[in-house]
Amino acid sequence: MGISEALKQSKFPSEAAKAVVNAIYTGNWIVQQQQELLKPFGLTVQQYNVLRILRGQQGNPMTVLAITERMLDKMSNASRLVDKLVEKNLVLRRECPKDRRAVDVLILPAGLDLLTQVDQVQNDWGKHFDALGVSKLEEMNQILDEFRTVFSHN
Amino acid sequence: MGISEALKQSKFPSEAAKAVVNAIYTGNWIVQQQQELLKPFGLTVQQYNVLRILRGQQGNPMTVLAITERMLDKMSNASRLVDKLVEKNLVLRRECPKDRRAVDVLILPAGLDLLTQVDQVQNDWGKHFDALGVSKLEEMNQILDEFRTVFSHN
DNA sequence: TTGTATTTAATGTAATTACATTTAATTTTA
DNA sequence: TAAAATTAAATGTAATTACATTAAATACAA
Secondary structure: OOOHHHHOOOOOHHHHHHHHHHHHHHHHHHHHHHHHHHHHHHHHHHHHHHHHHHOOOOOOEEEHHHHHOOOOOOOHHHHHHHHHHHHHHEEEEHHHHHHHOOOOEEEEEHHHHHHHHHHHHHHHHHHHHHHHHHHHHHHHHHHHHHHHOOOOOO | OOOHOOOOOOOOOOOOHHHHHHHHHHHHHHHHHHHHHHHOOOOOHHHHHHHHHHHHOOOOOHHHHHHHOOOOOOOOOOHHHHHHHHOOOOOEEOOOOOOOOEEEEEEHHHHHHHHHHHHHHHHHHHHHHHHHHHHHHHHHHHHHHHHOOOOOOO
């Protein structure tokens, strides 16, 4: 289903306006799918994202600021997301010895275990996209990058 | 800046995983830009979206359900969004004469005026994307549509 | 060194979102 | 028709987000 049918909007002012709407819509569409996948695990999309970021550190701690820099949605409050993950005993929070303003966050074995479980479901879900073929996915990544970058070259 | 630098993540499990992240990130990126643009007008992105949908009806009323079907984010509560717009005197809400369960919503002249003002700013913003060229934008729309559609063809 | 600025995280809050439930009207069906 | 099911919108609520402010630690500059 094209964006036009999805939103029951036959005309757009321009191809660019359509692309803007299409990008937002597609992002929301993915997030909603992810929400469904994550519900059984008691994780929000943002919490899942933070866990994956921490896993990517291979056991090294990260400060809250470093987490924020890697988050998909910079607006959401990393401090409170970490709170939730601490409550669930998925991560550990401790004062950073080098800089006592900062806070080190570490993923715990329980967090890694949970991610492993989620990975199964995520992989199955992601398999759908393989049908597009790697070159088309590369093209998509290329175009989305360009779409954002064209802004800097005002 | 490519998605890899934006998120400081050098490796992705697959091109598809990267595309998923890229689509979410790009959608959020646009929404944040729009948020900034709309702030001076006292509108949220969702409220703006509802106003544009109503304008598209050329003065004909729409029910809350019909608005929901056209919204970019189906999860947000059209009923309460309309509330906010009524408070600001941008739209009118009245009982639908044909079906008293339903509620007709109409954009008011003040709403149209506000949209006209926003249009100025939006158009300037959108101009950046023209640099990509129509054919590349068409390609982007085509790929995003395919990306979602590949799901139905499990 | 001492005062000022900056950085890092946490917190307060108002608004919004997610999700379930309720209310009222209409449609279906027995 | 009367009862049951469905539909449309509103509402209640808990959680989350947006945004500003605060608090504490560190860096910097006079």
